[in-house]
Amino acid sequence: MKAKGIVFLVLLGFITVCTAFNYGFKGINYGITADSVRFAVPANFPKPVYDFKDNPVTSNGFKLGRILFYDPIISKDKSISCANCHQSFAAFANLDHAVSHGVDECLGTRNAPPLFNLAWQKEFMWDGGVHHIEVSPMNAMTNPCEMATDLNTIVSRLQETKAYPTLFKAAFGTTEINSQRTFRALAQFTSMLVSANSKYDKYIRQEKGGDLTEEETAGYALFKQKCSTCHQEPLFTDLSYRSNGLDLKPDDIGRDSITHQETDRGKFRVPSLRNIELTSPYMHDGRFETLKEVLAHYNSGVKPTANLDPILHQNNVYGIKLSIIQQNQLIAFLKTLTDRDFVNDKRFQAPE
Amino acid sequence: MKKLITLLMLAITGLTVSAKPNPGDPKKAAKTGTVAVHFKNVMDGKALKLNDSLSLYQNANGDDLKITTFKYYISNVSLIAKNGDKIAIPDSYFLVNAADSTTLNQQITNIPEGKYTGITFTIGVDSLRNFAGAQTGVLDPAKGMFWSWNSGYIFVKLEGESPKSTAKKHRLTFHIGGAKDPNNTIRTFTQKFPKTLKISDGKLPELELVANAGALFQGKTTVDFAKLNFTMGGPNSVVVADNYADGLFKITKVTN
Numbered sequence: 001m002k003a004k005g006i007v008f009l010v011l012l013g014f015i016t017v018c019t020a021f022n023y024g025f026k027g028i029n030y031g032i033t034a035d036s037v038r039f040a041v042p043a044n045f046p047k048p049v050y051d052f053k054d055n056p057v058t059s060n061g062f063k064l065g066r067i068l069f070y071d072p073i074i075s076k077d078k079s080i081s082c083a084n085c086h087q088s089f090a091a092f093a094n095l096d097h098a099v100s101h102g103v104d105e106c107l108g109t110r111n112a113p114p115l116f117n118l119a120w121q122k123e124f125m126w127d128g129g130v131h132h133i134e135v136s137p138m139n140a141m142t143n144p145c146e147m148a149t150d151l152n153t154i155v156s157r158l159q160e161t162k163a164y165p166t167l168f169k170a171a172f173g174t175t176e177i178n179s180q181r182t183f184r185a186l187a188q189f190t191s192m193l194v195s196a197n198s199k200y201d202k203y204i205r206q207e208k209g210g211d212l213t214e215e216e217t218a219g220y221a222l223f224k225q226k227c228s229t230c231h232q233e234p235l236f237t238d239l240s241y242r243s244n245g246l247d248l249k250p251d252d253i254g255r256d257s258i259t260h261q262e263t264d265r266g267k268f269r270v271p272s273l274r275n276i277e278l279t280s281p282y283m284h285d286g287r288f289e290t291l292k293e294v295l296a297h298y299n300s301g302v303k304p305t306a307n308l309d310p311i312l313h314q315n316n317v318y319g320i321k322l323s324i325i326q327q328n329q330l331i332a333f334l335k336t337l338t339d340r341d342f343v344n345d346k347r348f349q350a351p352e
Numbered sequence: 353m354k355k356l357i358t359l360l361m362l363a364i365t366g367l368t369v370s371a372k373p374n375p376g377d378p379k380k381a382a383k384t385g386t387v388a389v390h391f392k393n394v395m396d397g398k399a400l401k402l403n404d405s406l407s408l409y410q411n412a413n414g415d416d417l418k419i420t421t422f423k424y425y426i427s428n429v430s431l432i433a434k435n436g437d438k439i440a441i442p443d444s445y446f447l448v449n450a451a452d453s454t455t456l457n458q459q460i461t462n463i464p465e466g467k468y469t470g471i472t473f474t475i476g477v478d479s480l481r482n483f484a485g486a487q488t489g490v491l492d493p494a495k496g497m498f499w500s501w502n503s504g505y506i507f508v509k510l511e512g513e514s515p516k517s518t519a520k521k522h523r524l525t526f527h528i529g530g531a532k533d534p535n536n537t538i539r540t541f542t543q544k545f546p547k548t549l550k551i552s553d554g555k556l557p558e559l560e561l562v563a564n565a566g567a568l569f570q571g572k573t574t575v576d577f578a579k580l581n582f583t584m585g586g587p588n589s590v591v592v593a594d595n596y597a598d599g600l601f602k603i604t605k606v607t608n
Contacts (some may be wrong), residue, residue: 054485129502134485138493138500151494179494185488246359258502260586 037062037347039119042196044204044234045082047121050191052290055148055184057192060170062347065189066184067167070350074154075147076103082137082186085112085146090350091275091342092116092193098286109252111286113271116195116342124266126284128241129258133191134183151179158182196272197343203336204234212336219333226320227273227330229311236337239297240311243267245302245318246283249269254302266307277338291334294328298348385551386461387557392604393422393450396566402450406515412570415577417524418461418555421511422450422565423497424600425477426541429460432470435549439464445477447490447497448563466547471559472542475593475600476507479538502585504531507538508596510565517581524577526568528592530585537585537593541601550608560605567599568592 001286010239037059055061064204068074072081085100086092090114100108110126124130130139140146141154158164158177164173171188174183202210202218213218223231232238241255243266250266268284282288288297302312302319312319322330342348353572393400395409406418441460449455481491482504497506506529513522530537549557569575572594583589 064590125501131483131503132485134502135493135498135503138498138503142500150496151492155494178488179492180486180488187485259532 002189013142015265039192044201045196049122050119055187057188061185061188062192064167064171067351068186069189073161074141075158076149079103081149086115089343091278093279098281100146103148106145106147114275115192117235118193119191122239127255127258129267130190133186137186155179193348195339197341198339199336215329215332216336217330222326222330230270231273237270241267241269243305243307245312247309248303248305261306266305273334274337275339277335278343291331295322295330307350377539383465383553385461385465385553386459386556387463387477387551387555389458389460390558390560391456392560392562394562396564398564400450411566412574413576415514415516417512417514419510419512419565421509423446423556424508425505426478427474429473431468433462434467434469445490447495463551465552468551470544471603474541475539475541477505482531499529505529510568514577516577517583520580521552525582526592527584527591530589535586535590537589539593543603545603545606549606559603561603562602565599567596571595571599589601
């Protein structure tokens with residue numbers, strides 16, 4: 001009896017591991033096991049904001065979320081998936097696109113934000129209008145300039161697609177497909193997008209590969225002195241909304257569109273600097289192509305906008321003055337925030 | 353192996369016994385009943401008909417209007433017992449859609465048996481659920497009562513048209529919602545019943561709840577469609593919510 005039980009368990013475990021990431025008949029599984037799909041808090045990170053209680057990450061839930069993330073079926077004309085604007089090699093931002101590009105060649109007004117460390121975010125989007133990771137994809141799904149569809153259409157399309165009822169059953173126990181399950185599967189995928197393995201992280205955790213060069217060390221010192229108020233470690237954002245003096249009269253009222261407060265006009269969320277090397281172009285409207293342009297803005301381009309952040313106007317000086325040498329040091333440090341392990345992680349890439 | 357099975361059996365039996373309600377505990381032993389709620393939608397005294405002719409209704413400002421959509425949430429229902437105790441009904445969320453007659457007759461279940469003198473509920477959805485992620489049932493965002501760009505529920509939705517509206521195609525768009533200060537539009541409705549409601553197991557008493565769409569446009573501020581014809585959250589939604597806080601609902605009948 002005992003021996004039989006063990007054989008059965010071993011077999012069951014083997015089958016689970018083999019099927020967890022087996023897409024279609026190609027059988028490519030990238031060596032991923034059920035065990036490798038588990039949300040874990042990096043040693044140098046705080047407690048996440050997202051409470052996984054009602055939606056714990058499982059290998060089948062994550063797998064479904066991953067398939068949904070890459071499936072254009074959720075857009076109006078079945079042409080655009082989440083991954084169109086959130087590309088893995090660009091740290092899930094949209095490389096070379098100033099603003100998001102939706103169905104019918106529609107161009108939006110804002111730059112697609114990178115997707116990582118979302119489990120630590122209390123609000124989403126450039127204006128913080130979305131309050132929960134689970135409902136954040138709804139914005140893109142229903143925006144007429146992005147996916148331009150609606151939840152009922154998405155749910156019925158998924159119901160009518162052969163593979164999905166089985167995938168939902170594996171993830172949630174029954175073949176029922178509804179918006180909550182769709183959102184939760186996507187959240188299982190997006191919450192797993194944790195970027196915490198850059199050179200900087202290794203330096204902080206005193207791991208192998210974490211030795212900073214002289215230039216990077218100088219850049220880190222400058223960063224702590226000049227940037228860290230808004231771009232707080234370890235997430236490299238304090239998740240607040242600020243105006244960094246881009247336009248005297250903003251085309252986009254930013255946070256004001258959510259709070260309806262004059263004092264929030266032209267404010268946008270402080271973006272994370274993690275993977276910044278990969279996520280160009282920059283700013284809420286993607287106006288700057290390079291990090292040099294961004295630093296040039298802080299050095300000499302900051303305008304006295306109505307709600308300009310006080311940090312950018314001290315002692316009668318606008319912006320953050322930095323010599324060219326300092327700018328290069330800072331950029332060298334910012335590049336230590338690039339997490340190649342994250343962008344190359346097969347678990348996050350298009351299923352075969 | 354046999355020992356293991358015996359142990360398991362014992363453990364299961366133990367659990368079952370301890371999960372049974374204790375007959376000495378009056379709270380757990382109490383029976384519950386149900387009340388049927390009949391929603392009646394009106395526009396300032398006239399029965400509400402969607403898509404009817406423009407001249408049928410006027411708002412308090414005298415502006416003609418036609419209504420094409422009228423939907424609302426009520427939630428967190430509590431009944432007020434004879435001794436003044438407020439008895440909260442768990443998980444009580446209701447969505448009424450004037451275009452869907454099946455939503456006009458609903459039931460509040462799991463009410464402890466007893467006599468009740470009044471009711472109180474949230475007009476809209478409490479702030480906890482507003483920020484709690486993907487929901488299902490009547491709170492499924494697929495019901496079209498959820499904002500994607502400023503996440504949270506639309507509490508009351510009225511759409512239509514008025515020749516006075518300066519919006520495109522003279523449209524009226526009143527999407528009232530928002531659960532954060534200073535634009536919080538969560539309002540609470542409380543009313544004493546016209547007569548005592550008796551809840552008991554096996555009976556189905558009835559409440560008639562009248563919802564007056566015209567309440568959006570009068571009360572604290574008389575709405576002029578030339579000036580206010582569009583709101584999706586923000587200060588104008590607060591104006592409308594302040595208007596309907598008292599006048600939107602009325603319990604007109606209790607049948608035991």
